[in-house]
Amino acid sequence: MKKRTALALACTLSASLALSACSVERVDGTSSPDANASSSAASDGQRVLNVCSWGEYIDETLIDEFEAQTGIQVNYQEAPSNEELYSRLQTGGANFDVVVPSDYMISQLIEEDMLQPLDYSKIPNFEKIADRFKNLPYDPENLYTVPYTWGTLGIIYNTTMVDEPITSWSALFDDTAAGNTLLIDNSRDAFGIALMYLGYSVNTTDEAQIREAYELLANAWDRGVYQGKVMDEIFQIMEGGNAAVATYYAGDYLSMLENNEDLAYVIPEEGSNWFVDAMCILKDAQNVDEAHEWINFMASTDANLRNMDFIWYASPNEEALEMYPEWYEETYGEPLDLELYEIMAAPQEVLDRCEAYLVLPQDIRTLYNDLWIQLGT
Amino acid sequence: MKKQRRVGSRLFMALVFLFLYAPILLMVVFSFNAGNSNAVWQGFSLRWYEALFQDRSIMGSVYTTLLVSLLATLVATVAGTFAAVGLYSMRRRRRNALLAVNNIPMTNADIVTGVSLCLLFVAVFGFWNQFAANYRFTLNLFGTVYRITFPQLSLGFGTMLIAHITFNIPYVILSVGPKLRQMDGNLVDAARDLGCTWMGAFFKVILPEIKPGIISGALIAFTMSVDDFVISYFTAGTSVSTLAMEIYGMARRRISPEINAISTLLFVVVLALLAFHNIRESRAQRAAARRTY
Amino acid sequence: MKHKRSLLALPYVGWMALFVVAPIVMVVVYAFTTAGFEPTASNFTGMGTYVSIFARSFQLALIATVICLLIGYPISYVMAKEGPGFQRVATVLIMLPMWVNFLLRTYSWMAILENNGLLNQLFDAIGLFDLINGLFGTDLTYFRMIRTQGAVVLGMVYNYLPFMILPIYSVILKLDRSLLEAAQDLGANSAYVFRRVIFPLSLPGVLSGVTMVFVPSVSTFAISRLLGGGTHMMLGDLIEQQFLGGAYNPHLGSAIALVMMLIVIVCMWVMNRFGQGEEQAVVL
Numbered sequence: 001m002k003k004r005t006a007l008a009l010a011c012t013l014s015a016s017l018a019l020s021a022c023s024v025e026r027v028d029g030t031s032s033p034d035a036n037a038s039s040s041a042a043s044d045g046q047r048v049l050n051v052c053s054w055g056e057y058i059d060e061t062l063i064d065e066f067e068a069q070t071g072i073q074v075n076y077q078e079a080p081s082n083e084e085l086y087s088r089l090q091t092g093g094a095n096f097d098v099v100v101p102s103d104y105m106i107s108q109l110i111e112e113d114m115l116q117p118l119d120y121s122k123i124p125n126f127e128k129i130a131d132r133f134k135n136l137p138y139d140p141e142n143l144y145t146v147p148y149t150w151g152t153l154g155i156i157y158n159t160t161m162v163d164e165p166i167t168s169w170s171a172l173f174d175d176t177a178a179g180n181t182l183l184i185d186n187s188r189d190a191f192g193i194a195l196m197y198l199g200y201s202v203n204t205t206d207e208a209q210i211r212e213a214y215e216l217l218a219n220a221w222d223r224g225v226y227q228g229k230v231m232d233e234i235f236q237i238m239e240g241g242n243a244a245v246a247t248y249y250a251g252d253y254l255s256m257l258e259n260n261e262d263l264a265y266v267i268p269e270e271g272s273n274w275f276v277d278a279m280c281i282l283k284d285a286q287n288v289d290e291a292h293e294w295i296n297f298m299a300s301t302d303a304n305l306r307n308m309d310f311i312w313y314a315s316p317n318e319e320a321l322e323m324y325p326e327w328y329e330e331t332y333g334e335p336l337d338l339e340l341y342e343i344m345a346a347p348q349e350v351l352d353r354c355e356a357y358l359v360l361p362q363d364i365r366t367l368y369n370d371l372w373i374q375l376g377t
Numbered sequence: 378m379k380k381q382r383r384v385g386s387r388l389f390m391a392l393v394f395l396f397l398y399a400p401i402l403l404m405v406v407f408s409f410n411a412g413n414s415n416a417v418w419q420g421f422s423l424r425w426y427e428a429l430f431q432d433r434s435i436m437g438s439v440y441t442t443l444l445v446s447l448l449a450t451l452v453a454t455v456a457g458t459f460a461a462v463g464l465y466s467m468r469r470r471r472r473n474a475l476l477a478v479n480n481i482p483m484t485n486a487d488i489v490t491g492v493s494l495c496l497l498f499v500a501v502f503g504f505w506n507q508f509a510a511n512y513r514f515t516l517n518l519f520g521t522v523y524r525i526t527f528p529q530l531s532l533g534f535g536t537m538l539i540a541h542i543t544f545n546i547p548y549v550i551l552s553v554g555p556k557l558r559q560m561d562g563n564l565v566d567a568a569r570d571l572g573c574t575w576m577g578a579f580f581k582v583i584l585p586e587i588k589p590g591i592i593s594g595a596l597i598a599f600t601m602s603v604d605d606f607v608i609s610y611f612t613a614g615t616s617v618s619t620l621a622m623e624i625y626g627m628a629r630r631r632i633s634p635e636i637n638a639i640s641t642l643l644f645v646v647v648l649a650l651l652a653f654h655n656i657r658e659s660r661a662q663r664a665a666a667r668r669t670y
Numbered sequence: 671m672k673h674k675r676s677l678l679a680l681p682y683v684g685w686m687a688l689f690v691v692a693p694i695v696m697v698v699v700y701a702f703t704t705a706g707f708e709p710t711a712s713n714f715t716g717m718g719t720y721v722s723i724f725a726r727s728f729q730l731a732l733i734a735t736v737i738c739l740l741i742g743y744p745i746s747y748v749m750a751k752e753g754p755g756f757q758r759v760a761t762v763l764i765m766l767p768m769w770v771n772f773l774l775r776t777y778s779w780m781a782i783l784e785n786n787g788l789l790n791q792l793f794d795a796i797g798l799f800d801l802i803n804g805l806f807g808t809d810l811t812y813f814r815m816i817r818t819q820g821a822v823v824l825g826m827v828y829n830y831l832p833f834m835i836l837p838i839y840s841v842i843l844k845l846d847r848s849l850l851e852a853a854q855d856l857g858a859n860s861a862y863v864f865r866r867v868i869f870p871l872s873l874p875g876v877l878s879g880v881t882m883v884f885v886p887s888v889s890t891f892a893i894s895r896l897l898g899g900g901t902h903m904m905l906g907d908l909i910e911q912q913f914l915g916g917a918y919n920p921h922l923g924s925a926i927a928l929v930m931m932l933i934v935i936v937c938m939w940v941m942n943r944f945g946q947g948e949e950q951a952v953v954l
Contacts, residue, residue: 050616055629076434077615080629083916090918092499094615095531179814185900186916228817228899236631240416242785242816286529369917373908374719386748390760393745396828397767400778403788404770407781415781416788456682463679475683481690484881486889486934488906489927492913493693496700496920543689546682575674604768606892611913624773628896632777640774647769651762659755 047072049290052079052088052096054277055232056255057149059310066297072290080231081186089114089282097285098294100148102275103138104188107359109280110144116283117143122292125299130318133276137358145278146295149313151250152346152354153189153273156234160262161244169197169268173220177244182237183217184247185229187372188357189273190217193247196270196355203358207367214371221375238263249275250343251313257340265343267350274346274354276316314345321345401644408637415632425634426642432635438623439639445534445609445619446602449541454595456542457549462583464550465557476554482544483551491611494540495532498612502530532614540612541602548601549594556590557583700924713925720908720926727905728933730819731887734826735834738883739876741827742834746875747868749835750842761839764832772829776896779825783815783897790815817899825893826883833882841875842868877941885934905930 047070055078063074077096079085082105088094089109101109109115120126126146133147157166162177172181172193184190192202194213204210220226227243235252237243239259253265279298281291297303304320305327307313315321324345328336346354360368403415408426412419429435464472464479482490509527516523560583568578584591606621613622624636704710749760767775782788790812793799799810815821845868853863891906898904905926907915912923 052615055626075616078626081916083918084914087914087916087918088615091495091913091920092502092532095533096615226901228901230900232629232631233899240784240786369919370719373903373911373917386744390745390748393741393831394763397764397831400775400782400828401767401770403778403781404774415778416784416786416791456685459678460682461679463676463682466675467679475679475686478686478690481694484885484938485931486885486906488889488891488909489697489931490693492909492923492927493697494689495913496696496924497689497693500696539689543685546685600765600768604772606771606773621771621773624771624777625892628773628777628780632774636774640770644770648766651766655758655762659758 047287047290048075049073049098049287049294050075050077050096051098051100051294052077052085052094053100054078055080056235056252057100057311057313059306062298062303062306066294069297070290070293072293074294082188083186095286096282097287097291098279098281100277100279102277102357103136104357104359106145106278106280107138108365110139111359114283115144115280116285116288118146118281118295119292122289123296123299125296125301125317128299128301128317128319130316130321133316136276137356138276139278145280146299147276147278147316148298149251149307149311150274150276150316151313151344152267152350153192153247153249153275154253154265154267155245156238156248156253156256156263156265157245158238158241158243158260158262159264161241165264166245166266167269169193169270171245171268172247173197173216173225175223175225178223178225180227180244181225182234182243182246183221183226183229185231187368189247190229190372190375191368192273192357196268196272199270202273202355203360205361205364207364210364210367210371214375217375249313250346251311254312254340254344267346267353271353271355274351274356276356277313308344312344404637405641405644408634408641410634413631413634415634415637425638428633429635429638432633434618435620435623435633435635435639438618438620439643441534441617442603442619442621445538445541446599448538449545449602450595450599452538452542453545453549453598454591457546457594457598458553458587458591460546461550461553461557461587462579465554476550479547479550483547487605487607488611490544491540491608494536494543494608495611498532498536502532505530531616532612533616534613537609537613537617537619540608541605544605544608545598545601548597549591552594552597553587553590556587560586697924697928700921701928702925703921705919705921713922714929716922717925717929723903723905723908724930724933726819726902727888730823730902730904731826731884734823734830734887735880735884737823737827738831738834739880742831742879743838743876746835746839746842749839750845757843761836764835768832773892773896776825776829776893779821779828780816780896783821783824785812785814785816787816789813816897817901819898819902821897822894822902822904825897826887826890829893830883830886833886834879837878837882838872838875841872845871880941881938884937888934889930 049072051074053076057078058076060076063076066072067074079088082102085099085101086105086108089096089099106115123146129147133150135142139145155166155169155171157171157177159165161180162171166176171177172183184193191210191213194216195202195204195209198209198212198216200206200209200213227237230237230246234246234248235256238246239256241260241262250265253263257263257265279295281288281295285291298307299317301317301319301323304315304317305324308315308320308324309328309331315324325336325338325341342350407415407418409421409423410419411422411424464475467475505527506529509529513524513526516525564582564586565578568582569575573581604621606619606625609619610622610625613619618626620639624632627633627636701713702709702711704712749757752760780787784790793813794811799812802808802810849867849871850863853867854860858866888904889906889909890904891910894900894902894904894907900907909923909927909930911917912919912926
């Protein structure tokens with residue numbers, strides 16, 4: 001008998017659990033259904049926000065501060081690369097509200113109708129973004145994005161492990177540091193490097209040029225030039241002096257420099273890539289208001305200063321960018337090494353030598369993917 | 378000569394255990410490292426243990442891991458026990474066919490299980506979400522009208538739990554099955570003849586007989602859940618992460634020594650539990666031996 | 671009445687249909703369709719480029735399995751001959767590492783095998799490099815261990831060795847002592863007894879151990895990712911790439927997973943044939 005009661009109890013419990021997932025509201029005719037729905041969502045309790053960004057890409061005290069200020073609970077996640085972020089969004093497992101992809105990936109997301117236009121009236125701090133970071137080709141009318149950081153791609157090398165300073169992308173393909181070179185583990189950057197070395201545009205859609213770039217990579221691969229394909233593993237490998245040459249982003253170089261003084265950074269003579277990572281809200285985001293609040297918070301001058309100081313990526317916030325050397329001196333009591341500042345926020349003449357990635361057509365993207373996987377075989 | 382061989386075999390075992398435990402030892406040692414390196418010793422410190430309890434994402438992932446493992450073990454043990462009793466009272470041929478299906482999640486590669494469940498969930502949720510977005514129904518209850526909206530579903534804790542239950546049940550069935558086979562079938566009939574209800578016979582006769590099988594099945598299920606990474610990785614989506622997923626995310630960058638600290642703590646707890654269990658068991662055995670003589 | 675009891679299995683049969691059979695049907699559906707769900711076989715015909723990945727995965731997994739067998743069998747055999755107290759401790763010691771997540775243990779290996787890692791530091795400290803450099807006139811300062819295929823095999827052996835030991839051990843333990851004694855009484859020496867009696871009887875354990883090592887080895891992606899540094903792509907990596915990695919194409923991923931599954935099933939079937947259709951040993 002007792003057991004039967006227990007069974008009945010279990011049944012009702014599970015049934016009520018299943019039902020509680022549905023939202024039930026009373027309809028009393030006075031309030032519009034929309035208002036009703038949103039109020040029920042808010043009264044659900046805790047306001048939450050799901051953010052997805054890259055590894056080591058935020059000063060985490062900013063998250064705490066945002067939570068304290070707004071009472072919104074931030075669920076902060078990281079993705080390893082643009083391509084993997086895209087896969088996660090496609091697979092349907094992701095429930096992010098805000099993502100911070102790079103320029104070319106933003107174009108692709110816009111093209112595939114995966115982002116929603118922002119309500120800039122809720123983002124007053126957007127004004128502070130320097131004009132040169134607005135209306136860029138990836139979002140020509142600036143409807144979807146608020147820039148988060150920008151920077152350059154370059155060669156990071158260990159000065160004690162190579163004979164003379166590196167100035168060309170050739171270092172990644174010849175025997176400068178054969179067996180001690182790290183290849184960047186995303187197809188866009190890896191092919192970009194090969195294309196730049198060959199003197200082609202990083203946005204070429206000429207299949208022959210892309211195949212030539214592949215041959216270059218594959219040839220170096222077969223000769224054993226590369227130790228591995230890595231993304232953020234690079235921090236540990238380069239800091240520990242376990243590889244001599246790698247390609248990565250300027251901001252991350254500065255982070256590594258704090259742990260290993262022998263590292264140097266160079267934008268090769270053939271030029272390089274410069275990028276913007278920007279905050280966007282996904283089309284099926286569940287917490288749109290919270291997402292706007294977050295974007296506005298992260299675009300503020302104070303957040304940009306602190307973030308810049310922590311992650312060493314340049315800020316697109318004009319005020320923050322200009323104030324930073326001064327702010328640094330005030331905070332740390334010593335002047336900022338301007339050489340480092342220029343690596344972080346590359347001056348215009350350097351940017352002029354760099355090319356931004358544009359979104360590639362679908363068939364070229366497929367070619368990139370196929371060739372990239374072949375490289376591992 | 379025999380003694381020599383014995384020394385040789387002991388030495389061999391010691392080497393294998395060294396191989397098995399060297400990385401764990403390293404992990405324990407470097408959880409007390411003052412620096413954040415995993416290879417360079419910079420002095421003794423407890424800072425990572427202190428930092429650990431402040432770290433929301435790590436503590437959250439430990440909580441998720443334990444919760445999903447415990448719930449999955451619980452459900453899988455109960456469901457698996459009933460299923461095993463059912464299966465072993467079937468005719469042989471039908472039972473073998475079902476057991477073959479039962480073996481699929483165990484023999485299949487984890488990645489195939491994970492990927493296939495992920496595809497299923499995503500497909501079902503795709504249909505459901507479309508349905509939920511377009512349909513809502515109203516209910517008239519004692520004059521008040523309620524509108525019921527269906528929730529949008531996505532991968533998360535629930536799907537991960539389903540996946541864990543799915544790969545745990547076979548282990549329970551596999552360890553309960555042999556006990557059922559050993560059991561004397563007449564026992565149940567006798568109990569029924571003596572007026573026991575059907576349920577009563579199950580709880581009073583069958584359950585005590587197969588208890589050791591259930592316990593070992595539950596233990597295996599729990600171990601598998603805790604150690605799992607691949608299946609969770611594909612079915613948990615992005616809103617929750619287990620300790621393993623957290624470590625995988627970090628390992629591609631640099632693992633915080635806090636992870637060493639939490640793993641050391643978990644390891645010590647398990648070690649203590651096992652030691653306690655073993656001592657008690659061997660004592661019980663000795664006591665039993667004394668009683669018989 | 672017995673039939674009434676068999677109804678207890680009904681919920682689980684439903685569960686299996688939903689979460690074991692249906693997902694595999696999904697994989698098959700995905701494998702034979704394009705992104706727009708048009709039927710196609712192109713996912714399979716285009717797989718030629720990945721032959722080398724298949725070959726490498728099966729080769730490395732095979733090597734790992736053989737090494738596990740070579741280490742695991744003697745260990746199980748020795749363990750089974752010891753007293754019960756020793757056996758209890760040894761079994762616990764073999765299972766214990768599984769409670770430390772395998773990723774973390776693998777990560778520990780990274781620190782050991784790194785070019786400036788603990789093992790190379792140790793070699794350096796004992797003067798091994800000086801010795802070699804003196805002998806051969808080289809200028810070695812470290813052995814390259816991490817991010818090689820050897821490291822991947824080591825990771826597999828390390829992670830899956832307990833899965834080889836435990837089934838073999840439990841089978842040997844249950845061997846009928848009287849059979850061995852009978853063989854000895856009939857004048858067989860111990861090598862002969864091992865070859866003609868013990869080994870054949872322990873085959874079911876060996877087979878299930880081989881399965882439990884080979885299948886996860888052939889499909890791993892975490893181990894090859896961490897210890898192989900992404901240079902030696904394996905089947906698991908390839909599949910993961912198509913779902914959550916950098917080359918989104920679940921249809922191709924499903925096709926590869928399906929082919930892998932079929933090859934594994936065929937291998938197991940052939941192997942079980944050799945095992946004269948013995949009933950599979952109970953794992954653990």
